[in-house]
Amino acid sequence: xxxxxxxxxxxxxxEGEDFxxxxxxxxxxxxIQWYKQRPGGHPVFLIQLVKSGEVKKQKRLxxxxxxxxxxxxxxxxxxxxxxxxxxxxxEVVSGGxxxxxxxxxxxxxxxx
Amino acid sequence: xAGVTQTPKFQVLKTGQSxxxxxxxxxxxxxxxxxRQDPGMGLRLIHYSVGAGITDQGEVPNGYNVSRxxxxxxxxxxxSAAPSQTSVYFCASSxxxxxxxxxxxxxxxxxxxxx
Numbered sequence: 001x002x003x004x005x006x007x008x009x010x011x012x013x014x015e016g017e018d019f020x021x022x023x024x025x026x027x028x029x030x031x032i033q034w035y036k037q038r039p040g041g042h043p044v045f046l047i048q049l050v051k052s053g054e055v056k057k058q059k060r061l062x063x064x065x066x067x068x069x070x071x072x073x074x075x076x077x078x079x080x081x082x083x084x085x086x087x088x089x090x091e092v093v094s095g096g097x098x099x100x101x102x103x104x105x106x107x108x109x110x111x112x
Numbered sequence: 113x114a115g116v117t118q119t120p121k122f123q124v125l126k127t128g129q130s131x132x133x134x135x136x137x138x139x140x141x142x143x144x145x146x147x148r149q150d151p152g153m154g155l156r157l158i159h160y161s162v163g164a165g166i167t168d169q170g171e172v173p174n175g176y177n178v179s180r181x182x183x184x185x186x187x188x189x190x191x192s193a194a195p196s197q198t199s200v201y202f203c204a205s206s207x208x209x210x211x212x213x214x215x216x217x218x219x220x221x222x223x224x225x226x227x
Contacts, residue, residue, distance in 0.1 A: 009152070033215070042202055043155065045215030088154060097162050099170060100145070100216060104154040 003027065004091050006103035014111050019076045021106035023089035030092050032072045033100065034063060038085040046074075046087075079110045113138050116219035118203050124225045125193040133188040133222050135203030143206045144186040145216070148172065148199040155202065161186055193226045200224070 005024045013019050023032065031050040035043040047056055049065035049072060056063045062075045076083055086105040093101050119134045137144065145160035147170075157170030161180040175197060177189040186205075190197060201222045206214040 006154075035216075042218040042220055043204075043216075044218070048215070090155075097160070097166075097168050099157055099160055099168075101157060101171065102147070102155040104152060 003093065003101055004029075004032075004089055004103040006089060006106050008106055009104065010107050010109070012109045012111065013079050015081060016078050019079050019083070019108055021074050021087050021089075021108075023072045023074075023103055025070050025091065027070070029065075029069050029072070030094060032065060033090045033092070034072075034074055035088045035090060035102075036085050037088065037105070041085075043088060076108075079108070081110050081112055084108060084110050115139065116203055116205055116217050118201075118219035118222050120222060121220070122223050124227065125190075126227055127194060129193050131190050131193065133190070133201055133203075133224070135186045135188065135219060136184050137186075137203075137205040137217070138184065139205065139207075139217070140183060141205035141207050141217070142183065143208055143214070144180070145170070145204050146176070146178065146186070146188045147202045147204065148197075149202060149221075150199050158188065158201075190224075195226045198224060198226045 007022050033048045034046040037043045047063050052069050053067045054065040060077045064073045086107045088102050088105045090100045090102040116137045142163045146158040147155040149155050156172045159178040161167045167178050203219040204216040206216045
């Protein structure tokens with residue numbers, strides 16, 4: 001089953017409000033990737049985090065990797081209607097060949 | 113480049129029928145994978161391949177077969193379709209495996225309904 005848990009499952013915000021989704025694991029993560037999927041679309045890569053405590057920014061999006069590498073978060077400042085979609089974290093699982101295992105995702109709705 | 117392409121876009125099958133979902137990429141990517149997406153379940157890995165001739169099982173491999181005879185193509189075969197296989201199927205590829213800095217490029221998906 002899935003090894004990363006994402007919360008919340010759904011989030012409704014007013015345009016201009018901030019939004020955060022969290023990705024938690026009971027085990028130490030080697031690295032983590034974040035993807036966005038627009039309604040009716042396919043997942044699109046946003047970023048990969050590798051180092052403990054890493055923080056990366058893409059315009060209004062801020063990605064963090066926990067110090068213990070057991071959690072990660074995506075924060076969107078001042079949401080816009082273009083931010084609507086489902087945000088997934090995905091962990092790289094080692095062992096034999098590496099594979100990418102996704103969390104269940106957080107669906108974001110933005111009301112104008 | 114066309115990127116990752118999938119055919120068909122939509123498919124309706126009857127229980128027990130077999131079919132092959134096609135996936136191709138023109139980016140010379142070694143790593144390819146198949147996911148299924150069900151409501152509330154996110155994306156679950158079915159099978160993946162690290163190169164031509166090498167495949168491995170993911171989280172939910174039962175009922176599906178894969179083979180990788182070329183770098184470009186990675187078809188997914190449903191042996192005997194069941195209603196539980198109703199889902200949206202995504203193919204993805206990347207230059208190498210996900211251990212290094214490699215984004216996965218996803219195809220547009222195939223929406224499959226099994227009656």
